[in-house]
Amino acid sequence: MDACACAFRRCLRDQAGGLTRSEPRPPPMPKHDTRQFANQHERRKIAVAPEILRTINSLKARLLSQRLLGTLEQGPFAGYDYGNLSIRSSRQPLQLLITGRQTASKQPLTADDFALVHGYRAEDFVVLSRGRTEPSSETPLHWRAFQADARVGAVAHAHVVDYHPLAAAFPAFLKESGLRVAQLRSKSRAGAEEIGRLVAAGGLGIILMPNHDGGFGVFSTGADIVAAVASVAAFYQDLERYGEAHGIPTG
């Protein structure tokens, strides 16, 4: 059987039907910090409970296999990781644990791959954090979601990149799904405000983000990380079924 010519390091068609397997194609290492906020970061060790690490690593395995988290393999940002996860670690004052920069493809994560975010100032777009790694470029979106609704215990933010087999089904699905939609500029302060507004108005669940970093984004809030990731998985399945039902090629 011929090798698959697609750009995936591990071809999705492999998992779907055992058809083919592409050769490893390591992306170039990213050179730039894509974060737009100013980060007052204290680089020192933080603790993350072993059961939290176990849970997140287990959930991540599935998200990685579906390419909902990973490393961009095409386009101007090839080599950059996409997707991030966070959990509320303190209610009053608000603090959250979020996956660090360039950790989406890393598995398993350790405490050193998380940042503890203990403050966010929208007025001058500053994130306050500590940890061995710096927080994700999309930290303000997470922070605003936690602030907007006390029931939010975790956020799972996934991407479906435009070369993902399911990407073709997304535009039509978007019109019919009835899910909330955030039109926002990636990593912007205004984008974080928009997420906060949508969560405050609509509570927990999925928010779709069209035109997001070379594909589209899925922003899921849940009572805990298991629930947040379960909503992403349900969305993925819905999109897959939608593509199949409407004859949209998905692979």
Ligand SMILES: [Zn+2]
């Ligand atoms: Zn994103």
